[in-house]
Amino acid sequence: MDNSPNLCVQLAPGHSAGLSLSNPVMIASGIFGYGEEYAQLVEIQKLGAVVCKGTTLAPRRGNPQPRLVETASGLLNSVGLENIGVEALIREEAPKWASWQVPVIVNVAGETIEEYVEVVTRLEGVQGISGIELNISCPNVSAGGAEFGMNPEIAARVTAAVKGASSLPLMVKLSPNVTDIRAIALAVQEAGADAISLINTLKGMAFAVDKGKPRLGNITGGLSGPAIKPVALRMVYEVAEVVRVPVVGCGGIASASDALEFIMCGASAVQVGTANFTDPGIGLTIVKGIEEFMREKKVERLTDLAGLAH
Amino acid sequence: MIREKSIIQGNEQLAPGFWKMRLVAPEIAATVKPGQFINVKIAQCKAPLFRRPFTVFRCLDLDKDRPGIEVVYEVVGRGTRMMSAMGKGDELDIIGPLGRGFKRRDDKRVHILVGSGVGLPALFMLGEELSLAAGRGELELVIMLDAKTKERLILEEEFGSLNGKTLVSIHDGAYGYHGYVTEMLRAYIAEEDIAADCAIYACGPELMFKALVPICSQYNIPAQICMERNMGCGIGACLSCVCRVDKKAVMKHRDVRSSHVQFEDAGSSGYALVCCDGPVFNIDEVIFDE
Numbered sequence: 382m383d384n385s386p387n388l389c390v391q392l393a394p395g396h397s398a399g400l401s402l403s404n405p406v407m408i409a410s411g412i413f414g415y416g417e418e419y420a421q422l423v424e425i426q427k428l429g430a431v432v433c434k435g436t437t438l439a440p441r442r443g444n445p446q447p448r449l450v451e452t453a454s455g456l457l458n459s460v461g462l463e464n465i466g467v468e469a470l471i472r473e474e475a476p477k478w479a480s481w482q483v484p485v486i487v488n489v490a491g492e493t494i495e496e497y498v499e500v501v502t503r504l505e506g507v508q509g510i511s512g513i514e515l516n517i518s519c520p521n522v523s524a525g526g527a528e529f530g531m532n533p534e535i536a537a538r539v540t541a542a543v544k545g546a547s548s549l550p551l552m553v554k555l556s557p558n559v560t561d562i563r564a565i566a567l568a569v570q571e572a573g574a575d576a577i578s579l580i581n582t583l584k585g586m587a588f589a590v591d592k593g594k595p596r597l598g599n600i601t602g603g604l605s606g607p608a609i610k611p612v613a614l615r616m617v618y619e620v621a622e623v624v625r626v627p628v629v630g631c632g633g634i635a636s637a638s639d640a641l642e643f644i645m646c647g648a649s650a651v652q653v654g655t656a657n658f659t660d661p662g663i664g665l666t667i668v669k670g671i672e673e674f675m676r677e678k679k680v681e682r683l684t685d686l687a688g689l690a691h
Numbered sequence: 692m693i694r695e696k697s698i699i700q701g702n703e704q705l706a707p708g709f710w711k712m713r714l715v716a717p718e719i720a721a722t723v724k725p726g727q728f729i730n731v732k733i734a735q736c737k738a739p740l741f742r743r744p745f746t747v748f749r750c751l752d753l754d755k756d757r758p759g760i761e762v763v764y765e766v767v768g769r770g771t772r773m774m775s776a777m778g779k780g781d782e783l784d785i786i787g788p789l790g791r792g793f794k795r796r797d798d799k800r801v802h803i804l805v806g807s808g809v810g811l812p813a814l815f816m817l818g819e820e821l822s823l824a825a826g827r828g829e830l831e832l833v834i835m836l837d838a839k840t841k842e843r844l845i846l847e848e849e850f851g852s853l854n855g856k857t858l859v860s861i862h863d864g865a866y867g868y869h870g871y872v873t874e875m876l877r878a879y880i881a882e883e884d885i886a887a888d889c890a891i892y893a894c895g896p897e898l899m900f901k902a903l904v905p906i907c908s909q910y911n912i913p914a915q916i917c918m919e920r921n922m923g924c925g926i927g928a929c930l931s932c933v934c935r936v937d938k939k940a941v942m943k944h945r946d947v948r949s950s951h952v953q954f955e956d957a958g959s960s961g962y963a964l965v966c967c968d969g970p971v972f973n974i975d976e977v978i979f980d981e
Contacts, residue, residue: 414928421692422786422926434930442953442961445981449923449931454737456923460930463953463962598981607737635737658741658924659732661694661786 386675387682388668390429390650392627393512393550393575400512400550400575402429402484402650404668405683406640409631409654410435410488410514410554411460415474416481422661426482427668429650433474435490435516438500440466445598450587455608455633456655457585459599462490462519467500471507478509485509486552490516494539501547513549515540515574518556518581519603530556530581533568544573552576552629557609557616558584566620578629578652579620580613606655607633614646621647622691635663637670644671647688692789692926693718699781700753702774709809709845710775711748711763719787720750720758725817726792726917726971729762730925731774732784739770744922746813746894746970747788763812763845789925790970793817793915796890801883802830804850805872805903807837807895811846813917813970814894822853833879834858837872837895841865873902886910893917893974901979914974920965927951927967935978936963944973 393400407430413419416431425431443463450457465473470487478485487510491497501513517529517536529539540553553569555562557580566577582603587596595601613632621628630648634640635656643651656663671683680686701713719729730742745762753759766775777783795817796802802821804814818834825832832855838844839862851857859867860875868875872895880886891914893903900916907914923929930951938959941952950968954961960978963969 411930412924412928414930418924418926418928422694439956440953442955442958443930443933446933446935446962447921448933449921449929451739451741451921454740456740458923458929458931463930463933465953606740655740658929660784 386672386680388672388675390627390683392552392629392650395626396550396575398550400484404429405644405650405671406664406668407432407486407629407650407652408657408664409652410516412654412657415470416478416485419657419661424665428483428664429668430484430486430511432486432488432514432652433470434464435462435488435519436464436467436470436500437462437490438467438496440464440469447596447598450596450602452585452587452604453608455604455606456658457587457597457602457604458582459597459602461599467503471503475507475509481509484511486512486514488514488516488554489543490519494542497539498542498546501543501549505548510549513543513547513551514578515543515551515553516581518554530565531559533564536565537568537572540569540572540574550575552578554581555579555620556581557612562616563619563623566624570624570626574626576627576629576649577620577624578631580609580616580632583609583612605633607635609633610639614642617643617648618646618690621688634667637667637674640667640671641674641686644683644686645689647691649687692786694784694786695719697783697785699777699779699783700759701779702777704775705763705845707842708766709763709843710766711761712774712777713753713761714759714783714785715753715757716760716785716787717758719747719785720760723747723750723760723788723816724792725820726813727788727790728970729760729785729787730789730922733770733773741923742786742925743770743774744789744925744966746917748812748815749819750816763809765809786925790966791968793892793917793971795820796913799888799890799913800830801833801885801889803833803835803876803889803891805835805837805876805891805893805895805899807872807899808839808843810894810896810917811836811850814892815846815849817892818850818853818855822855825854832856835860835872835876837899839863871899871902873899873906877906880906880910880912886912890914897979900974900977903974904979907974915971916974916977918965918970918972918977922966925966927964930964932965933962934965934969934972935960935981936972936976937978940973940976944976
C-alpha cells in the first residue's frame with residue numbers, strides 16, 4: 382500500500398469542472414508574474430497552483446516609483462496593478478500555460494463591473510486557464526480596486542456579474558481593510574463564488590523623515606509579509622467559520638508550520654506571496670514540510686486537518 | 692540565472708564604510724557580464740526580509756583554481772551592516788547573474804568610464820574588457836573616479852592598473868580635480884576634442900546622471916548608465932524596481948517585445964524594470980524627474 386499522504390484539494394466542489402490541486406500550496410498573485418520569471422529557479426510544475434499578476438482590460442503602466450519599502454518583517458508595495466492587459470495575456474502568456482501541469486489561475490481586476498465582466502468574457506474558452514481569482518481588494522488603485530471589496534452589496538454584485546459571464550471556477554479575493562470580513566465573505570458566497578481567498582494586503586504607509594515625504598510614490602501601499610500573518614490567520618478563522626465554500630488562506634506564510642496554522646484554522650489551501658522574493662523555492666519547501674508533518678502525525682488526507690480549530 | 696550556496700572567502704574594509712567581499716561562486720563567475728548583479732540573502736531569519744542586490748565588481752580565480760566573484764559595497768543600513776560582520780567560511784545564498792549589463796560601443800574610439808562612490812565597482816568588469824582592447828590598440832580608455840572626499844575614494848589602484856588614463860575628482864578639492872566628475876568630464880571632452888568619437892559608461896548617484904544629460908545632448912555622445920533601486924525579487928516578477936522611461940527612446944534602443952517595459956495605450960512614457968530591463972539603460976531612455 383502506498384503510504385504517502387494525500388495532499389490533493391478540490392477548491393471548487395460546487396463547480397462542474399472543479400479546481401483540483403495536487404497539493405494545497407499556491408503562489409499568490411503579483412509574485413511569480415506570469416509564471417515564467419521563476420521557472421528557471423523553481424520546479425513550478427510541482428506547485429499546487431500559480432495565480433498570475435492582476436490583469437485588467439487595457440495594459441496599465443502602474444504607479445510612480447518608489448513602489449516598494451521594506452518594513453519590519455514586511456513589504457509595503459504600491460505597484461498599482463501594472464500589467465500587460467488581457468489581450469496580451471491571451472496572446473503571449475496563456476499558450477505557454479496550456480502545456481503546463483500546474484493549474485494557472487488568472488487574477489482579474491477592474492475599475493468597473495463592466496470591465497471585470499469584459500475581462501472574464503475574453504478569457505472564456507482560452508486554453509491554459511484553470512480558474513479566475515476576482516481581485517476586489519487591490520489597495521493601490523484610485524478607481525475600483527478595493528472599493529468593490531468593502532461593501533457586501535457591491536462585492537456581491539461584481540461576483541454575480543462575473544459568475545454569469547464566466548464558465549471557469551471562481552475564487553474571490555477579499556480585502557482585510559473592512560470592519561467585518563464575514564459579511565463580505567457571505568455576500569460573495571451567496572453571489573456564486575466557488576472559493577474565497579484572503580487576505581489581500583493591509584493598507585499602510587511609511588514616511589522618510591530625512592526627506593520629509595512619504596516613502597512610496599503613491600503615498601500609501603499594501604502591507605504583506607510575516608508582519609501581517611496574525612491578522613490574516615484571524616480573518617481566515619472567522620471566515621471559515623461562517624462559509625461553506627473552500628477558503629484559501631494568504632498573508633505572511635513563510636514556512637510549512639505557517640501553512641498548517643492556516644489549514645487547521647479552516648483554510649483548504651494557502652497562497653504564498655512575499656516569502657518567495659527571499660526564497661524562490663519556499664513554495665515547494667512548504668509542500669514537503671506539510672507532507673512530512675502528515676507522515677509524522679499519521680494523517681492520511683490533508684482534508685483531515687482542515688479546520689481542527691473550529 | 693543560478694542560485695548558489697556560496698562560501699565567503701574574504702571580507703575586508705577598503706575605506707571607512709566601504710567593504711569588499713570575495714565569494715566562491717563558480718557558476719555565476721562563469722557567465723556574469725559587465726554590469727550584471729547578484730541578489731544576496733543576508734539573514735537566515737526574517738529581518739531584513741529581502742535580498743540585497745550588488746553589481747559584480749570582478750571575477751577571479753580563488754585558491755585551487757576555484758572561480759569566484761567579488762562585490763564592493765557600502766554599509767548603509769541593517770543588511771549591509773550584517774554583511775560587513777560576516778567572515779571567511781560563512782555561507783551566503785546568492786542568485787545571479789541578473790540584469791542586462793553594458794553593451795560596448797565598438798563604433799567609438801574613446802571609451803570613458805564615469806563612476807562615483809559606490810557606483811565605481813559596477814564599471815570595473817567593463818573596464819577590464821576595454822583595457823584588453825586598449826592594450827591591443829583598438830581603442831582608448833579614460834577612467835574618471837569621483838568621491839566626496841579623498842577618504843571615500845575607492846578602487847583607485849585597481850582602476851589605475853588598467854590600460855587607460857585615470858583621472859580623479861574630489862568634491863572638496865583635497866586631491867585631483869576640485870569639483871564634480873561631470874564638470875571634469877565636460878572640460879576633458881572640450882580640451883581633447885573627442886565628442887564625435889567617444890562613448891560614456893557611468894554609475895553613481897542619480898544627481899550625477901542628471902548632470903550628464905546636458906553634456907550628452909550638447910555633444911551628442913551616447914551614454915549608458917547603471918541604475919540603482921530597492922528591489923523585491925530582482926528577477927522581473929514583483930514589478931517594484933521601476934524607472935520611468937521615454938517611449939520613443941526605448942523603441943529606438945530595444946526590442947520592446949522582449950523587454951518588461953510597460954506602456955499604456957496612450958502616453959509617451961512608461962515604466963521599465965531596473966532588475967531586468969536594466970540595471971544599464973541608455974541615458975536618453977530614462978526620465979529622471981519623478
